Amino acid sequence: MTGDSTATRAEVCVTAVVDAFRDDGEVLASAFGTIPAIGVRLARHLYAPDLMISDGESRLVGGTWAVGTRPEGDLEAWVPFRTIFDLVWHGSRHVMMIPSQLDVHGNMNLSAVGDYHKPKAQLLGVRGAPGNTVCHPTSYWVPRHSTRVFVPKVDMVSGVGHDRARAAGPGATRYHDLRVVVTDLAVLGFSAEGRVRVRSVHPGVTVDRVRENTGFPLDVPDDVPETRLPTVEETRLIREVLDPKGLRDREVSG
Amino acid sequence: MADKRMTEAEVISRLRSGMTVGIGGWGSRRKPMSLVRALLRSDVTDLTVVSYGGPDVGLLCAAGKVRKLVFGFVSLDSIALDPHFRAARQSGSIEVAEYDEGMLQWGLYAAALKLPFLPTRAGLGSDVMTYNPGLRTVADPYGGDELVAMPALRLDVALVHMNRADAAGNAQFLGPDPYFDDLYCLAAEQAFVSCEKVVPTAELTATAHPATLRINRMAVTGVVEAPGGAHFTSCTPDYERDEEFQREYVRAAGDPESWREFERRYLTGPESRWPIPNLEVPA
Numbered sequence: 001m002t003g004d005s006t007a008t009r010a011e012v013c014v015t016a017v018v019d020a021f022r023d024d025g026e027v028l029a030s031a032f033g034t035i036p037a038i039g040v041r042l043a044r045h046l047y048a049p050d051l052m053i054s055d056g057e058s059r060l061v062g063g064t065w066a067v068g069t070r071p072e073g074d075l076e077a078w079v080p081f082r083t084i085f086d087l088v089w090h091g092s093r094h095v096m097m098i099p100s101q102l103d104v105h106g107n108m109n110l111s112a113v114g115d116y117h118k119p120k121a122q123l124l125g126v127r128g129a130p131g132n133t134v135c136h137p138t139s140y141w142v143p144r145h146s147t148r149v150f151v152p153k154v155d156m157v158s159g160v161g162h163d164r165a166r167a168a169g170p171g172a173t174r175y176h177d178l179r180v181v182v183t184d185l186a187v188l189g190f191s192a193e194g195r196v197r198v199r200s201v202h203p204g205v206t207v208d209r210v211r212e213n214t215g216f217p218l219d220v221p222d223d224v225p226e227t228r229l230p231t232v233e234e235t236r237l238i239r240e241v242l243d244p245k246g247l248r249d250r251e252v253s254g
Numbered sequence: 255m256a257d258k259r260m261t262e263a264e265v266i267s268r269l270r271s272g273m274t275v276g277i278g279g280w281g282s283r284r285k286p287m288s289l290v291r292a293l294l295r296s297d298v299t300d301l302t303v304v305s306y307g308g309p310d311v312g313l314l315c316a317a318g319k320v321r322k323l324v325f326g327f328v329s330l331d332s333i334a335l336d337p338h339f340r341a342a343r344q345s346g347s348i349e350v351a352e353y354d355e356g357m358l359q360w361g362l363y364a365a366a367l368k369l370p371f372l373p374t375r376a377g378l379g380s381d382v383m384t385y386n387p388g389l390r391t392v393a394d395p396y397g398g399d400e401l402v403a404m405p406a407l408r409l410d411v412a413l414v415h416m417n418r419a420d421a422a423g424n425a426q427f428l429g430p431d432p433y434f435d436d437l438y439c440l441a442a443e444q445a446f447v448s449c450e451k452v453v454p455t456a457e458l459t460a461t462a463h464p465a466t467l468r469i470n471r472m473a474v475t476g477v478v479e480a481p482g483g484a485h486f487t488s489c490t491p492d493y494e495r496d497e498e499f500q501r502e503y504v505r506a507a508g509d510p511e512s513w514r515e516f517e518r519r520y521l522t523g524p525e526s527r528w529p530i531p532n533l534e535v536p537a
Contacts, residue, residue, distance in 0.1 A: 080431035118346030125327035131376030132355040160379035168379035171399035
């Protein structure tokens with residue numbers, strides 16, 4: 001199928017999120033950020049009807065609703081935070097988080113930049129990242145692919161990468177499953193050795209540009225495909241149903 | 255049943271410097287803000303604070319009350335970061351014990367059950383292990399994986415805010431999430447529950463399901479009737495977060511001059527008054 005050539009970069013990013021979740025089956029799809037939120041709802045609407053999606057507070061709801069609005073679908077589960085924690089440790093969840101820093105092994109930092117005991121920049125804290133990454137599939141969303149985010153070594157390992165999981169042993173590796181890193185420039189995955197590897201570059205983006213904006217040596221296959229364009233139906237749903245106000249363009253422009 | 259009603263000042267009079275204080279709620283949601291303000295006005299200091307942190311942590315940091323923070327995050331939800339907490343960390347003025355959110359729950363639960371620790375995968379491989387050098391792993395005695403032994407987080411005092419309670423301390427949440435307030439109470443030597451309204455026991459379940467009675471009186475030392483007591487954080491369905499006042503809080507924290515003015519007007523000045531809006535709390 002040919003894609004919709006009118007698609008914007010933000011819409012290409014949405015479809016990359018769709019493809020990250022479309023084969024997940026009956027799990028909780030937790031997506032942080034506007035484009036991931038659009039992506040999981042679109043994935044469920046078109047391809048993965050069994051996905052379960054939160055209203056952002058404590059309810060899992062059906063239906064397909066626009067970002068920035070309240071859902072109107074059927075309430076199908078009550079999931080206060082303690083139930084979310086149960087689901088995290090049970091493993092029936094795929095999360096897409098926004099890293100402040102990410103390194104070549106997939107270690108991720110949400111906590112603090114600089115010296116831990118007197119940080120240059122205090123961020124949110126580790127949140128659920130340590131547990132998420134050793135208990136269920138984890139993907140990342142990077143709205144601005146840059147050397148600020150993709151660093152040789154993260155300052156505080158909040159989400160666990162491949163090298164650190166291996167070093168910690170089977171307790172950490174048993175359910176460790178880093179999936180995809182979607183950025184505004186490319187889709188990244190991991191090599192067999194667990195190093196960040198380019199899967200595709202978005203239309204109009206060169207591999208060199210991705211390299212220049214990555215602070216560590218990237219694993220690049222000989223032939224790098226282009227990230228697929230959304231279908232005409234996907235762009236219609238994004239523009240008319242999921243994000244009529246264009247909130248996605250505030251996250252990624254162009 | 256004992257009548258455990260008291261004022262915020264009476265609650266705080268039972269606190270001592272150096273204590274470990276757990277604060278319920280989550281981020282900028284259902285925080286016991288009137289109790290926190292009473293704590294700000296007291297001489298009690300040098301506290302270890304355990305919290306899913308929001309402006310409770312920010313205010314206590316700004317007042318220099320915190321020696322050590324035990325946390326998984328500090329956030330104002332609609333505004334990602336709390337400026338006072340950031341300033342305290344970036345000046346190196348507080349000690350921290352940072353845990354995964356689920357580990358924090360496990361620590362409270364272990365304390366509630368009087369267990370020394372509970373096992374979990376969360377933390378393995380992360381720098382939570384590096385920066386909590388006392389944290390240990392434990393071998394599965396049945397031959398499985400090596401896991402983190404999350405130690406009990408025993409509290410001297412718990413401060414939580416609920417929607418309703420009776421005078422004996424049976425307390426109810428009516429919003430979307432109980433958070434972990436019942437665990438804070440069970441993990442503490444003394445637990446104090448503030449609430450929007452104290453009602454006769456029978457009224458608690460006149461229309462609400464009994465499952466909303468999340469906190470039982472045997473875990474409660476004192477009850478404070480505090481209408482608007484969570485303001486400016488949310489206390490759904492009684493009121494939502496006061497976003498405008500939260501923005502004012504963040505703006506004021508931006509420089510020392512405006513923060514002194516904020517303190518003078520709302521917190522510690524002789525004429526200070528917290529601007530609780532008129533809240534129509536239903537019976």
